[in-house]
Amino acid sequence: MRLRLPFRYLEPTIFSGLLDDPLLLARIRPLGRSILIDCGQIHHLAKRVVKSLDAVFVSHAHMDHFMGVETLTRNVHISPRTVDLYGPPGIAEKMTHKLAGYDWNLREAFWGSYRVHEVGPETIASHLLSGPEGFACRHLEERPRRDRTIYRNGYLTVEAEMCDHKIPVLAFKLTERPAFAVDEAELAARGLVKGPWLATLKKKFCEGALDGAPVTILRRCGDGVAQERIGDGAALYREIRRRHDPASIGYVTDIAFSEANLETIRNLMRGVTLLVCECSYLAEDRERARKSAHLCTTDVNTILKELRPAYFVPMHLSKNYLGLSGLLYRQLEVPPGTTLLRLPEHVTPRPLLPGEVGRI
Structure with missing residues (x-):
């Protein structure tokens, strides 16, 4: 799904359906480069899209948010560059174990690498997984966090805050650099x-x-x-200068409905232009949402009422609701001034059946 929104530099594209693994790609138009939020199944992304990635931001290491790292590596490892990957504490060790499961005896000196950043509440610890060294992990530095910003280039900043999903989960906010404008x-x-x-x-x-x-x-x-x-x-x-608020994208997934999480989201997402937020359960399954530390429609309605984004995309609906996505949209209460954007149930290709392929 491609969204035509009031962004000057960013071109957000959601490469997943309502029930697929969530994938948000933000192309930075002036650079012709991209960043990716979450990295579940990405086999359906064109190779040139994957090769355009400068940075990947992983909310947490559940399979549907992290299993695409192997596909990413297969597409970029022979490029002589370094991809930055940001995630919660422990993500460097998980990356190391994932890639250590493969043999890299044919590696070359020109291979690319990962620079993995573990974003904690007070510090960011950086590690290098060197492609020429078979993605062996080497600690680089640990620096204090002075604010929410974890990444920046000439056209945007990425902020992150820690939420709770029975494990630490990162919520992200991408904000365009203010444009030059004269009154x-x-x-x-x-x-x-x-x-x-x-x-x-x-x-x-x-x-x-x-x-x-x-x-x-x-x-x-x-x-x-x-x-x-x-x-x-x-x-x-x-x-x-002419005063205006830079456009921004908020990304929230897999968080429990708690006052602590709400306060975190409230502070991070204030004034957000486009909010992309999980809505895993319908209102009647509120207790299931509580047990699994996810949000249901009534929880999302509370968040929307407080944040009032210009645009809202619900995502990551449980696959238990296959064919019932219309119920989700009927339960959402979008406040005045907010435009609801709908995703199809699925974007990724469905699995093939034996009868659909040629017999030997």
Whole structure:
């Protein structure tokens, strides 16, 4: 499912159906690269899609969120680059054990590697699984977490917080970098005249070099226009920028309905544009949801009422409801201002039956 949403840099695509293993791919248009949220079954992703991945974010190591690592490795291991993988504490050891189950005696010096980051409440521990060394794990560093951000590039940041699913589970929020935007009313109020200086200001903004950068502007002076040198481009931009909230994507799966989890989601997802959230059970199976530490429709309705995202996609419905997905949508209470986006029940190809293939 491809979503046409108000993103400037990100192109989110859900490569799974309502009942399939959840897979959210975010393509970063200016880079032509992608990041993947969760890594269950990914055999149906085109090879060029898998090869576009710079980073993979794994919520937790249950099979339906983590079993695709072998497929990922098969597609990228002979590329001479490093893929970053983020997950909860213990993910590096699990990656090491998964890949140690294979023989790598034909490895080459040009093979790619994984840089695995274990995201804890207070620290991030990084490890290198080196392809040329048969994906042997080597500890790199452990650094303190100063905020929620765990990954960034020139066009987005990824934040993460820990939730409870009877094991630690990460919830993620992807936020686009604020775009350069000027308020023409503020320009006029300050007597500023449009000119090449705005292009210079934008270039420095995009390069992250505005702080302390001098800029020569044009300002009205009587009946004419005069040049004026400003010593700090960042201070100038703060005065004339047009205020807007950057678009964002929230991803929540496999969490218990508890006050602690709700508080975490409330703080992390505040102002989110697109919320992609599990809804594993219908309201009548609330107790099953409680026992398995999942959400049911009434739980999701509570979250929607508090967050009020612009768009909402329910996912990860239990396969017990095959053919009954209409009941889910009837039980969801989407608040005013939120658009509900529907997934088909399945996207991944169904298994073949013996009678559908040629006989020997």
